[in-house]
Amino acid sequence: MLSHIQAKLLIVDDLPENLLALEALIKAEDREVYQAGSADQALSLLLEHEFALAILDVQMPGMNGFELAELMRGMEKTKHIPIVFVSAAGREMNYAFKGYESGAVDFLHKPLDTLAVKSKVKVFVELYRQRKALDRQVQALARSQQEQQQLLEQLQVARGELERAVRMRDDFMSIVSHEVRTPLNGLILETQLRKLHLSRDNADAFTLDKMRAMVERDERQINSLIRLIEDMLDVSRIRTGKLSISPSRFNLTQLVGGLVENFAAQAAAVGSVIELEVAGPLEGIWDEFRIEQVIANLLSNALRYGAKRPVQVRVLDDQGMACVEVRDQGIGISPENQRRIFQQFERVDSTHSVAGLGLGLYISEQIVLAHGGRISVSSAEGEGATFRVHLPLVCDVHEQNDESGRSEATSA
The missing domain is CATH 3.40.50.2300 (Response regulator)
Incomplete structure (x- = not known):
């Protein structure tokens, strides 16, 4: 009709x-x-x-x-x-x-002629209506085609994201299996070796000095597993908006100084040294455990990729913000890699020659953002890399968390 x-x-x-x-x-x-x-x-x-x-x-x-x-x-x-x-x-x-x-x-x-006029007008009116109805059908068809095209484009985007997610899952499983296998293999070999000594009643293999060495090796392997598990748990917390942030007042300079001392043995083991430069005490309201996690990750990366050269660490007040700067003199990072290293499962060295899940910088950035700060990198290939963490000296972390939705300012 x-x-x-x-x-x-x-x-x-x-x-x-x-x-x-x-x-x-x-x-x-x-x-x-x-x-x-x-x-x-x-x-x-x-x-x-x-x-x-x-x-x-x-x-x-x-x-x-x-x-x-x-x-x-x-x-x-x-x-x-x-x-x-x-x-x-x-x-x-x-x-x-x-x-x-x-x-x-x-x-x-x-x-x-009355009948002729009425008849002719009726014909033209019907033709007009048919034409208008056809125009509407054509417009509806055009809209339908446009919607179908938009839907197709959305499906293609979703397909690309799904394929990327599948690749990330496969890469993640490959990395996890490799990283978990390393400490587990060490523990398994140590256990088998001890069983062999026990089966032969070899008491000399269990002297006090040798037992201390065994415990240290076991502890390193266990700590590696714990670190891997904690990284994966942190990613899960970040995705669900439940990253624990417990702010309290502390001295950032003192925290960084303590970490540098703790990393001294690790630096010496790889033939490097960590040099610290501070401008004075910097106090703020942050989550001490989480900020320590960020700085420790930067120091580990600097020693890992620093080509055994000295690592410089600076703590300073940068335009009203607390700044921690970690600089290495190693392989450096290309501009392309600088854009992706803060993503999940991304590493400068994409091979398995360097340990890690590729989650450290991703987790670090989320922690810093949850504090209302920022993390950045400047680098060139072959010239080392400088990572900078900026944290607000005056910051209501609870408010930042409510706005960002990335974390909950509650105790774990």
Whole structure:
């Protein structure tokens, strides 16, 4: 049913009585009839409304019907409106032909045939409605195609993300299996060796000095496993917004100094040394355990990638923010890698030659962001790397956590 589509009809005649008579003849509930007493009035209405049909009187003072039709055909808005001419002149063929040449689709002669007029108007109104309905269907089809295209693009993006997630999962499982296997293999070999000594009643293998060495080796392997598990748990906490942040006031300079002392043996083991430069005490309200976790990760990376050269650590007040700077003189980081090392499971060395899950910098960045701070890196390949952690000296960590949604400022 197309009756819900309202049709507008334009009738143009210089005689008011003709307009009234023609309107009475063609009006209906589903039509709107507009009257114009001249070509100028008709043009104004044509520019304002969309008409299903225009019925023009040929003989009008000023601009006649033929001239008005030619103007209508010359305008984009009105060139497709069907035109029916009405004339009281004789039925000479050349007069009718002139009307058709002006763009008319039909020609009516006065006195008008009531049934013929109603029938012709009905046909044009139905054609208009069919055309409008078809236009709407075409528009709906175009919208549907556009929506389908958008959906297809979304599906392609989702597919790419899913494929990336699968690759990350596979890479993660590969890395985890490798990293977990290393300390486990050490523990298994130590256990088998001890069982062998016990089976042979070899008491010399269990002297006090040898037992101390065994315990130290076991502790290192166990701590490696604990560190791997804690990293994975921290990632889970970050994803669920439950990273524990417990702020308290402490001296950042003192914390970094203690860490440098603790890492001295590790630095010596790899043939390096850590040099510390401080500008004085820097106190703030942060989570001491989490900030220690961040700085320890930076020191471990600096020793791991520092090519056995000295590592410089600075603690300073940088424009109202506490800043810890860790600089190594090792292999450096390319610009491309600098953009991705703070992502999950990403490492400067993508091979298994360097231990770790590639989570340290990701976790560190999330911890720093949860404190309202920032972490950055500047580097060039072969020229070492400098990591900087900036923390606000005055910061309501609870408020920062509420805004970021990354963590909950509660005790673990």
